[in-house]
Structure formats: C-alpha cells, structure tokens
Amino acid sequence: MKNLQLIKSDNLSELLELLKKEERKYNIIAGGTDVMVLLKEFLIDPQCLYDVSGLxxxxxxxxxxxxxxxxxxxxxxxxxxxxxxxxxxxxxxxxxxxxxxxxxxxxxxxxxxxxxxxxxxxxxxxxxxxxxxxxxxxxxxxxxxxxxxxxxxxxxxxxxxxxxxxxxxxxKMGTDERSFFLKAGSRNALAISKANLAFRFMLKDNLVKSMNLSFGSVGPVVIKSTMIPQLFIGKKPDPGLIDKSCSLVSEEIKPIDDFRSTAKYRVKVLENLLRKCLDEFC
Ligand SMILES: Cc1cc2nc3c(=O)[nH]c(=O)nc-3n(C[C@H](O)[C@H](O)[C@H](O)COP(=O)(O)OP(=O)(O)OC[C@H]3O[C@@H](n4cnc5c(N)ncnc54)[C@H](O)[C@@H]3O)c2cc1C
CATH class of the missing domain: 3.30.465.10 (Uridine Diphospho-n-acetylenolpyruvylglucosamine Reductase; domain 3)
Structure with a gap:
C-alpha cells in the first residue's frame, strides 16, 4: 500500500480522460466499504485509487x-x-x-x-x-x-x-405487482448472505401472469430461475405446485461448501425462503 495515490475529481469527463491515460495499476473507489477491506487484506494492490464518490x-x-x-x-x-x-x-x-x-x-x-x-x-x-x-x-x-x-x-x-x-x-413495477427480498445470514445484522432470493410476480384472475425469481449466494454468480417461473405462469397456484417448485431449487443452483455454510444447508435454506414467498399465493 506504499505510495498509494488517491485521485478525486468532481468532473466526470476529466476523470474518464485521466483513467484512459492511466498506465499504473488502479482501482475505482466509491464508498470504500469493500475496497478498504480488500486493501487491508492485500487482496488488491493498486498504485492509485480513482474516487468516483464526488461525481x-x-x-x-x-x-x-x-x-x-x-x-x-x-x-x-x-x-x-x-x-x-x-x-x-x-x-x-x-x-x-x-x-x-x-x-x-x-x-x-x-x-x-x-x-x-x-x-x-x-x-x-x-x-x-x-x-x-x-x-x-x-x-x-x-x-x-x-x-x-x-x-x-x-x-x-x-x-x-x-x-x-x-x-x-x-x-418501474406496476401497482398490481408484488415482490419480496429474503435473506438468510448467520445473525440478524452485519451478516453476509448464506442464501438470498428476490421474487416479483403478478396474479390476474387468480392465475400467475408474470414471475421473476433470482437466487444469490448459491453459485459463482447470481442465478436467474427459469424452471420455477415456467412452472407457474398461466396457472392457479396451489400447494402441489409450490411443493414441486421447491423441489426444483436444487436443480437450478450450484452452491458450494465454504466458511459461511455447506452446500446442503444452502439448498435447504433457499427452499425454505422460496416456500415462505410462495405461501403468499395460497
Ligand atoms: C461490515 C460490512 C458489512 C457488509 N455487509 C454487506 C451485506 O450485508 N450485503 C452486501 O451485499 N454487502 C455487504 N458488505 C459489502 C459492501 O458494503 C457492499 O458491497 C457495498 O455496496 C460496496 O459499495 P462501496 O461504495 O463501498 O464500494 P467500494 O468499496 O468503493 O467498491 C467496491 C468495488 O466496486 C468497484 N466500484 C465502485 N464503484 C464503481 C463504479 N462507479 N464503477 C466501476 N466500479 C466501481 C470498486 O472498484 C470495487 O471493486 C459489507 C461490508 C462491510 C465492511
């Protein structure tokens, strides 16, 4: 971290011009809540930081x-x-x-x-x-x-x-759409997700008109569910469909064992989070 230079500008064009010419190893920094941790743990080693928080x-x-x-x-x-x-x-x-x-x-x-x-x-x-x-x-x-x-x-x-x-x-979500974000961490505050999901749906005449679902922390990247929305769209939700969709979770995600949790636990937790959302239907 020796001689780390911080470059801050309140002008976007100027900052982009400087970035284009920069030949040293650099990182962008905004709030710094990740960058400062990465620097402290020597996971990044830039020669300069470009601060975008004032633009x-x-x-x-x-x-x-x-x-x-x-x-x-x-x-x-x-x-x-x-x-x-x-x-x-x-x-x-x-x-x-x-x-x-x-x-x-x-x-x-x-x-x-x-x-x-x-x-x-x-x-x-x-x-x-x-x-x-x-x-x-x-x-x-x-x-x-x-x-x-x-x-x-x-x-x-x-x-x-x-x-x-x-x-x-x-x-912009319509007034007839509903949504949830649910997260499981190790404690109630300051916890990084072991598994999370975002869910958005619309019912019309008791039938599922649209559904978007995505899972976080259960694969190398966030995963967009395709099988579960396909199962529901155009149908009237019932407990059988909900059971079937929860059983599809393990087919859609690629969780790993790490210091936060095991893959098996992540599948179970995500099934439970999904059930909690889908129970809203019935
Ligand atoms: C105690 C603690 C608890 C936390 N809890 C959570 C949590 O519960 N959930 C969660 O999701 N995260 C959590 N975080 C992580 C972190 O706070 C978030 O990821 C935060 O959103 C990072 O934003 P930042 O502005 O601080 O990013 P920075 O640290 O400034 O940057 C993060 C990364 O984004 C890049 N970057 C920033 N802005 C731009 C831009 N405009 N263009 C291109 N690249 C850019 C940087 O180069 C860097 O790689 C936690 C962190 C700490 C320290």
Whole structure:
C-alpha cells in the first residue's frame, strides 16, 4: 500500500480522460466499504485509487414513465429513503435494507455492490428481477449491458480499462405487482448472505401472469430461475405446485461448501425462503 495515490475529481469527463491515460495499476473507489477491506487484506494492490464518490452525474435518481435510473454513486441510504424508488422498486429497497448496518449503508453505493461482483451482493438478485441494465462509460464511449451479462464470476465483470459504471436503469413495477427480498445470514445484522432470493410476480384472475425469481449466494454468480417461473405462469397456484417448485431449487443452483455454510444447508435454506414467498399465493 506504499505510495498509494488517491485521485478525486468532481468532473466526470476529466476523470474518464485521466483513467484512459492511466498506465499504473488502479482501482475505482466509491464508498470504500469493500475496497478498504480488500486493501487491508492485500487482496488488491493498486498504485492509485480513482474516487468516483464526488461525481454529481453518478449521484442522481431519475424517474421516467416506465423506468428509474439510479446513479452508481448513490448511497444505499439515499436509495432507501427515496420515495419513488420505494414506491416503484420496493424489492430493491428491501434488499438494501438488509445490507450491513446503517453506517455501512451510509457509505456503500449501488455501483460498489455491483462493481464488487460478489455472488453474495444483496442488491444483485433485486436488480435481476427488475431487469436492470448497467450503463457503462469511458472517455468518448457509452454502452449498456444487462445485469446478468455484467457479472462474469466471483469478483469478475465486463468492465474494461478506462470504464466505470455510470448508472442502473430498472423497471418501474406496476401497482398490481408484488415482490419480496429474503435473506438468510448467520445473525440478524452485519451478516453476509448464506442464501438470498428476490421474487416479483403478478396474479390476474387468480392465475400467475408474470414471475421473476433470482437466487444469490448459491453459485459463482447470481442465478436467474427459469424452471420455477415456467412452472407457474398461466396457472392457479396451489400447494402441489409450490411443493414441486421447491423441489426444483436444487436443480437450478450450484452452491458450494465454504466458511459461511455447506452446500446442503444452502439448498435447504433457499427452499425454505422460496416456500415462505410462495405461501403468499395460497
Ligand atoms: C461490515 C460490512 C458489512 C457488509 N455487509 C454487506 C451485506 O450485508 N450485503 C452486501 O451485499 N454487502 C455487504 N458488505 C459489502 C459492501 O458494503 C457492499 O458491497 C457495498 O455496496 C460496496 O459499495 P462501496 O461504495 O463501498 O464500494 P467500494 O468499496 O468503493 O467498491 C467496491 C468495488 O466496486 C468497484 N466500484 C465502485 N464503484 C464503481 C463504479 N462507479 N464503477 C466501476 N466500479 C466501481 C470498486 O472498484 C470495487 O471493486 C459489507 C461490508 C462491510 C465492511
């Protein structure tokens, strides 16, 4: 960590120009709640840090007819207290409320949670069910990728040299849609997920019209469920369907044994979380 330089700018174009020219090993830093831990544990070894937390272009929440755009440097606390996000994307707010502690949420940003690209990042399953797109910028260039294509593996994503996450565009949920985020950790606060899920659905005339479901912390990346929504769409939910869908969980996920939990326990916990959501139907 010797001679680590911190570069901060309040101008996005200037920062992107500097990043493009940078030849040293660098990391982006926003709230620093992951970066500082990684530095302390010598898991990263940059020569300089580019601080994006002061860029006003990355700190806006913009609401449109069908979507909401959330700047990557908006803190979790600010997202939680935003009335439009609470109204139109409650599943994201539920997920962010589960992160760390109020102190962490006051610093931690949405861009940092996704940029860290951990399978246990709590915002990510919620972003999956909200069909989030990640807006990426670099000097003279912008591109947008689906959240499920952004993360390539644990702590690996599609960002190339000179690129940063600018914002996330998420669906505005309809008033007739419901959603949940459920998480199992080792204790009630400050716990990284052993398993989590985000669930969004709509019933019409007692039939399932739409369903988005995603699982976190049970594979190298967050997993979008395909089999369970297929099972339900167009049908009237009943206890038999719920039992069948819970038995499909183990086919969709790839949990591992690690210091937080065993793979077997993660399957069981996720089945229980799913049952808790689906019981809402009956
Ligand atoms: C005590 C503690 C408890 C925690 N609990 C939880 C928890 O319950 N759930 C959870 O999900 N996480 C948890 N975390 C992890 C962490 O707080 C989150 O991942 C947080 O969202 C990171 O945001 P940040 O702004 O602090 O990111 P930083 O630490 O600044 O950055 C994280 C990563 O994202 C990259 N990055 C940041 N912003 C951008 C950008 N705009 N463009 C490109 N790359 C970017 C950085 O280069 C870095 O790789 C916890 C951390 C601590 C220390």
């Amino acid at each position: 006003s272009e990355l700190k806006e929440i913009l609401v449109d007819n069908d979507s909401i755009e959330i700047g990557s440097a908006v803190t979790m606390s600010d997202i939680i207290s935003d009335s439009e996000v609470s109204r139109y994307a409650p599943v994201l707010v539920s997920a962010l409320k589960e992160v760390g502690s109020p102190l962490i949420r006051n610093r931690a940003t949405l861009g940092g949670n996704v940029g860290n690209s951990s399978p246990a990042g709590d915002s990510i399953p919620a972003l999956f069910v909200l069909n989030a797109r990640v807006n990426i910028v670099s000097e003279g260039n912008e591109r947008s990728v689906k959240i499920e294509d952004f993360i390539l593996g644990p702590r690996r994503n599609v960002l190339e040299k000179g690129e940063i996450i600018k914002s996330f565009v998420i669906d």
